[in-house]
Amino acid sequence: MSSSTSSDSSLPQAIIQAPIANIHHFLSIKLTTSNYLIWRSQFLALLRGYDLLSYVDGTATPPPMQFDDGSSNPAYILWHKQDQLLLSWLLSSLTESVHAHVVGLESSHAVWQYFSSAFSSQSQARIIQLRLSLHSLKKGADSMSSYLLKAKSISDELSLASKPVSDDDMVLYILGGLSSEYASLVTSITT
Template sequence: MTTPVKIESVLGMLTILLNDSNYSKWAFQFKSVLRGYKLFDHFDGTLVCPPKFVLNTETRVTKEITSTFQEWETVDLALLSLLIATLSDDAIEHVLGCKTTNEAWSTLEDRFATIFKSIINMLKIEFQNLQKGADYIDKFLSKLKSIKDQLIVVGKCVSDNDMIIVALVGLPREYVIIRTVILAQVTTISLKGFRAPLLNLELNCWSSSLYGCYVCPRD
């Protein structure tokens, strides 16, 4: 049987409070810690609640509560308290009235997984549709990296090559030659190797503009 001391030690390892913006990080930490202590089976329903009442020899239900149920309930309520301790004030509202850890966990998954999916979809759309516009190259690439980092935080892998392809799509027409050259390359280019020619072209554009030879069009 899980002891209160064991549950208290687990609580000290759970440092993230669930809110609308950090479900993936919270769930990852919570699952990792609880599985490490062999306690997550209450949450995912693997450890099914045993019969509450004793059956007599004639298989009729009595009013006597089984010891296995009492032990299971004690642990489950302690774990439910542990779960609640990792929730923000807003998140707690969604588990009010839940009587078991499995009920509470399922409720939180249903609620926050939907929000989580919406966040991922919005980040993907923003990432894929970002345009350089009037931004300098470094600012444009910084915006892309910021979205990429947010996607990685929510568990979506974005490779450097993915970022390069998206950046190429978002570049204006004066970068068409660089786009063509990079897309035609057989070997993979690094982000550093990708950034250098873009900066060189940007510098040349503004140098030409300074001397009145050429004005780099800016969308």
């Protein structure tokens, strides 16, 4: 890029110096109607890593489109170009059915806000569902390794949703789901 671009302090230097050509190397999960929390966590890591979160969360406001004399503002042109690149990244990380919901939205911020509002209540419901699943988890006829794997899977999903389960609570959930044949084990662990 030109030297005048690299001196513009309003744009993240990582993008000015080395734009990402293929975002799919960094985003392996496409957004569906049921995986918002996982998709969001991978996208947030990328945005934070390239100092671009302010574009999608709305804290970076665009510079004026034109100067008072009516001439184009180069800072706005660069800002808009970056926003459109981010919009492209967002759109390329969607499944076709989710993409249909955001057709017509023209900024990365608008798309991000739509997802936040459309999927946040689903996300809260999913967190509650996961917590209830962990609370009601029973070993039953499963092998111990299968039972522990189920518990770990639920715990991992809660961690991805930024609601991690403490180790102490995890032990209690696991012990609570064991049948009476494990009563002596539970007693020895709890005493």
